[in-house]
Amino acid sequence: MLLIQNGRVLDPASKTDAALDVLISGDRIVQVGAGLSAPGADVLDARGLVVAPGFIDLHCHLREPGQELSETIETGTRSAAQGGFTAVCCMPNTQPVNDSASITRGIVERAAAAAAVRVWPIGAVSVASKGEALAEIAAMKDAGIVAVSDDGKPVATSRLMRQVMEYCDTLGLPVIDHCEDPSLSAGGVMREGPASLRLGLKGVPAQSESICVGRDVELARLTRARLHIAHMSTTQSLEYVREARSRGLRVTAEVTPHHFTLTDEDVRYDSSYKMNPPLASRADREALISGLADGSIDAIGTDHAPHHPASKEVEFDRAPFGILGFETALALGLRELVAKNRLPLMRLVELFTSGPARVLGIERKLAAGQPADVTIFSTDHPWTYRVNDSPSKSRNSPFDGTSFTGAPMATIVAGRITYQRQSASA
Numbered sequence: 519m520l521l522i523q524n525g526r527v528l529d530p531a532s533k534t535d536a537a538l539d540v541l542i543s544g545d546r547i548v549q550v551g552a553g554l555s556a557p558g559a560d561v562l563d564a565r566g567l568v569v570a571p572g573f574i575d576l577h578c579h580l581r582e583p584g585q586e587l588s589e590t591i592e593t594g595t596r597s598a599a600q601g602g603f604t605a606v607c608c609m610p611n612t613q614p615v616n617d618s619a620s621i622t623r624g625i626v627e628r629a630a631a632a633a634a635v636r637v638w639p640i641g642a643v644s645v646a647s648k649g650e651a652l653a654e655i656a657a658m659k660d661a662g663i664v665a666v667s668d669d670g671k672p673v674a675t676s677r678l679m680r681q682v683m684e685y686c687d688t689l690g691l692p693v694i695d696h697c698e699d700p701s702l703s704a705g706g707v708m709r710e711g712p713a714s715l716r717l718g719l720k721g722v723p724a725q726s727e728s729i730c731v732g733r734d735v736e737l738a739r740l741t742r743a744r745l746h747i748a749h750m751s752t753t754q755s756l757e758y759v760r761e762a763r764s765r766g767l768r769v770t771a772e773v774t775p776h777h778f779t780l781t782d783e784d785v786r787y788d789s790s791y792k793m794n795p796p797l798a799s800r801a802d803r804e805a806l807i808s809g810l811a812d813g814s815i816d817a818i819g820t821d822h823a824p825h826h827p828a829s830k831e832v833e834f835d836r837a838p839f840g841i842l843g844f845e846t847a848l849a850l851g852l853r854e855l856v857a858k859n860r861l862p863l864m865r866l867v868e869l870f871t872s873g874p875a876r877v878l879g880i881e882r883k884l885a886a887g888q889p890a891d892v893t894i895f896s897t898d899h900p901w902t903y904r905v906n907d908s909p910s911k912s913r914n915s916p917f918d919g920t921s922f923t924g925a926p927m928a929t930i931v932a933g934r935i936t937y938q939r940q941s942a943s944a
């Protein structure tokens with residue numbers, strides 16, 4: 519048994535914000551209450567800390583199978599645990615692509631043997647994510663996928679999108695789309711605008727994303743199926759999502775920590791600033807933050823996208839898209855959203871817990887009978903992010919060397935402490 523004592527329990531699902539203890543037995547929560555005692559239990563003193571439901575990341579890349587030089591299920595999930603995540607959804611753009619039950623089973627088995635947190639695979643929409651024939655989605659669902667996506671690319675055609683939405687609706691799976699119009703974005707490496715002109719880098723217009731979001735929302739209207747927009751980054755995309763929701767469509771969205779933190783004005787000739795979608799304008803960032811605050815956006819998804827150092831240490835134009843995300847996500851949320859009074863701490867916790875859970879159609883709360891997944895964090899612990907100390911195999915982060923206030927202090931998955939920060943060292 520494990521007793522988490524003296525913490526401030528923040529549970530968005532029940533709107534609880536109170537000094538409570540949490541008692542865990544095996545892999546389940548057995549009691550949440552004031553002044554609990556459990557003779558013989560291990561005690562975790564959470565004095566001064568927030569005790570929250572386990573964080574869920576809807577969007578990451580663990581690179582296994584096939585790109586183990588950049589990351590593995592083991593190293594990626596150790597980084598996730600260090601970021602306070604207890605469950606991560608991994609995108610299917612591995613080598614080979616996760617487009618069949620046998621590959622899904624391989625990921626699930628590898629995770630059971632080596633992962634520090636729960637791994638929930640996302641299956642491909644189409645065979646090899648080529649945008650042609652549908653992948654074997656029902657068989658992948660039986661093997662453990664929680665959603666489908668061709669992430670890395672958009673679902674290629676309206677016809678395929680309609681087909682997968684109708685099919686996944688009968689299976690109860692959300693369709694996650696990486697929204698981009700490749701005919702507009704081709705060759706672009708950052709957001710098109712004054713900053714791309716100044717740097718002399720080829721730009722991608724905001725419309726590359728919003729045209730695809732508009733298409734997908736129209737298809738959600740047609741099919742009435744569940745649609746989730748990955749890494750949403752533009753004002754107009756958010757408008758489409760808001761309009762869809764106001765009409766009762768089942769459309770959800772996530773935003774990454776880098777899109778609510780940085781803008782195209784921050785881009786330098788450093789491939790740690792190259793991601794897809796690219797960093798957006800200041801106005802877009804403002805819009806995204808308002809959407810995170812008012813409930814139009816459901817989740818913070820990291821889009822943790824490791825690339826081994828050799829592949830990123832090249833000219834900006836030639837570098838692959840993507841940055842690390844797990845370990846800095848909470849600290850960026852605390853700094854950019856809570857400390858700047860853009861939203862309350864309870865809402866930030868919701869964006870990491872019950873928000874993403876709802877997208878997946880599951881519950882996430884601290885209550886008797888629930889899985890013992892708990893994230894314990896500090897809102898005032900000072901620390902500095904050193905990417906060279908990361909358990910990840912990759913080093914591509916624009917936040918290396920940044921000092922933060924507030925950090926994950928302990929991550930508990932199925933009743934086991936899988937990460938604990940030494941509070942003495944910063």
Ligand SMILES: [Zn+2]
Pocket residue numbers: 669670671696748749794795
């Ligand atoms: Zn993507």
Ligand SMILES: [Zn+2]
Pocket residue numbers: 577578579609669670821823
């Ligand atoms: Zn991605």
